[in-house]
Amino acid sequence: MKKLVFILSVLWVFSLxxxxxxAQTSAASGAKRKEEATKxxxxxxxxxxxxxxxxxxxxxxxxxxxxxxxxxxLVQAFQKKYPFLxxxxxxxxxxxxxxxQILEMQAGRSTLDVFSPHLTKYSEYLKFKPFLRYxxxxxxxxxxxxxxxxxxxxxxxxxxxxxxxxxxxxxxKIVPPDKAPVGWDSCLDPQWRKKLAFDTKPRALAFxxxxxxxxxxxxxxxxxxxxxxxxxxxxxxxITQLSIGEFSVYCGVMMHSAYRQLxxxxxxxxxxxxxxxxxxxxxxxxxxxxxxxxPHAGLLWLEFMASKEGQKIADDINPGRASLxxxxxxxxxxxxDRNVSLCGPRCSxxxxxxxxxxxVEAWNFPKVK
Numbered sequence: 001m002k003k004l005v006f007i008l009s010v011l012w013v014f015s016l017x018x019x020x021x022x023a024q025t026s027a028a029s030g031a032k033r034k035e036e037a038t039k040x041x042x043x044x045x046x047x048x049x050x051x052x053x054x055x056x057x058x059x060x061x062x063x064x065x066x067x068x069x070x071x072x073x074l075v076q077a078f079q080k081k082y083p084f085l086x087x088x089x090x091x092x093x094x095x096x097x098x099x100x101q102i103l104e105m106q107a108g109r110s111t112l113d114v115f116s117p118h119l120t121k122y123s124e125y126l127k128f129k130p131f132l133r134y135x136x137x138x139x140x141x142x143x144x145x146x147x148x149x150x151x152x153x154x155x156x157x158x159x160x161x162x163x164x165x166x167x168x169x170x171x172x173k174i175v176p177p178d179k180a181p182v183g184w185d186s187c188l189d190p191q192w193r194k195k196l197a198f199d200t201k202p203r204a205l206a207f208x209x210x211x212x213x214x215x216x217x218x219x220x221x222x223x224x225x226x227x228x229x230x231x232x233x234x235x236x237x238x239i240t241q242l243s244i245g246e247f248s249v250y251c252g253v254m255m256h257s258a259y260r261q262l263x264x265x266x267x268x269x270x271x272x273x274x275x276x277x278x279x280x281x282x283x284x285x286x287x288x289x290x291x292x293x294x295p296h297a298g299l300l301w302l303e304f305m306a307s308k309e310g311q312k313i314a315d316d317i318n319p320g321r322a323s324l325x326x327x328x329x330x331x332x333x334x335x336x337d338r339n340v341s342l343c344g345p346r347c348s349x350x351x352x353x354x355x356x357x358x359x360v361e362a363w364n365f366p367k368v369k
Contacts, residue, residue: 033142037135042156044135045299047144053296055084060297063090063101064305065116065162065284066314066321073313078304085297095120105130105289112289113298117158119283122349131157132288132295145299147306148325153285153345160345161305162284162314163324163331165255166204168273169239174248183275187251188223196249197238198229200365204252206354207279211341214354221362224251236261243268256320259330263319278338280324280331281348 030046037044045053054060066074068091075087090112092101098118104110106128117125125131136152136159139145151159168181181187187196205217212220230247232238235257242250243261258272286305288298304310308326315322315329322329324342343351359365 029142033135033138037138040135042133042135044138045144045296050144050296050299054082054294054300057294057297058084059086059088060113060294060301061088061090061111062114062298062301063092063112063116064114064286065118067318070314070317073317074305074310077309077313078301081304081309082297082300085300087301092116092118105291108291110289110291111293113292113294114286114301115289116284116286119285119349120352122285126155130290131155132290132292133157134288134295134299145303147303148323150325151306151323158285158287158345159302159306160282160285160348161302161311161323162282162321163329164203164281164283165320165331165334166207166252166275166279167255167258168275169242169250169253169258169270170273171242171245171248171269172271173269174245180271181249181251181273183273184220184251186273187249188220188227190227192227192249194228194230195247196227196229196251197232197242197247198224198251199235199238199253200231200233200359201355202252202358203254203281203351203355204279205358206351207281207343207347208277208341209354210343210347211277211279211339218358218362221358225363239270243270255334256318256330259319274334274338276338277341278335279341279343280335281343281351282324282345283321283348284323285345 033044071089075089078087079085092098098121101110101115102121102124110130134157136145137149137156140147140149140152147159151161153160168186170181179191186192187198202221205221208217229251235254238250239253239258239261241247255272258270262268262270286302288295288302292298306323306326308328311322311326311329320330322331324331324335326332356367360367
């Protein structure tokens with residue numbers, strides 16, 4: 001018995017020593033990371049520091065890129081996870097709202113903690129850099145923030161929380177199974193001349209640039225025009241037109257728009273084709289504002305939005321808009337057996353210019369001034 005007590009005592013001392021050593025090593029590692037971040041003009045925080053800071057702040061003000069319909073469930077779930085925080089969700093509407101947000105940030109008057117730099121204005125945000133410079137890459141690598149490392153872009157301060165996919169849709173009562181489209185070449189098939197639709201903003205083609213290259217995409221776009229498509233100004237209207245038989249095939253449809261309408265009305269005679277390659281663009285960039293009053297709470301918000309729980313809420317409401325990088329999302333599952341043409345953060349930020357190039361040079365649309 002005495003021998004057993006002695007052995008247990010030795011093991012306890014050994015375990016205690018290891019625990020102290022681990023704590024010392026962890027503290028030393030954290031100190032080194034902070035020093036490295038400071039040299040880069042950035043901030044490194046541990047998870048304990050983030051939570052402690054958030055508890056003192058007690059709130060977070062966000063203006064995310066997600067649709068208004070996700071607000072209530074996301075806020076409820078976040079506040080359940082962090083009951084010491086309240087969320088104020090603000091909406092930035094259209095170009096006017098985005099312009100106002102930029103001006104407020106430039107003047108240092110913004111009260112936002114977390115914001116979404118809209119892709120149409122992304123280059124402007126990068127010029128005046130209204131981002132609080134947390135070393136997100138290092139914090140994610142060390143597990144201080146739990147989210148996929150590839151969500152953090154090259155700036156190191158912006159997290160991309162969503163995805164969109166481009167596909168093909170057809171009317172099942174007009175198109176017989178043996179004639180159904182199977183991929184991008186189907187959109188060039190003469191049988192669909194004047195019977196297929198294509199978006200005037202060819203986001204799916206812009207997302208194919210990383211895989212096909214510009215020359216092939218432009219050549220394909222010219223061939224699309226040769227098939228005399230019905231030009232559509234937007235997915236929602238085009239899917240409605242497709243469902244009532246105004247045309248037979250819709251090429252380049254944003255799949256989340258299609259899934260949303262099928263969710264609302266499963267009886268629609270429409271079927272989605274997942275093409276190969278599958279164009280996917282990363283969207284929903286979010287960052288901590290340089291003038292944030294509650295930055296620690298903002299970090300917890302970003303982490304939650306990137307979590308499986310946050311992503312599932314977004315995906316349940318708007319299927320296909322959650323991130324490709326999170327296991328179990330619609331985008332993640334859809335991409336598993338496809339050659340993915342991934343338009344990452346830099347590509348997505350420049351997608352509007354690529355779409356304009358296609359529309360103007362391949363389709364001869366007038367350039368928007």
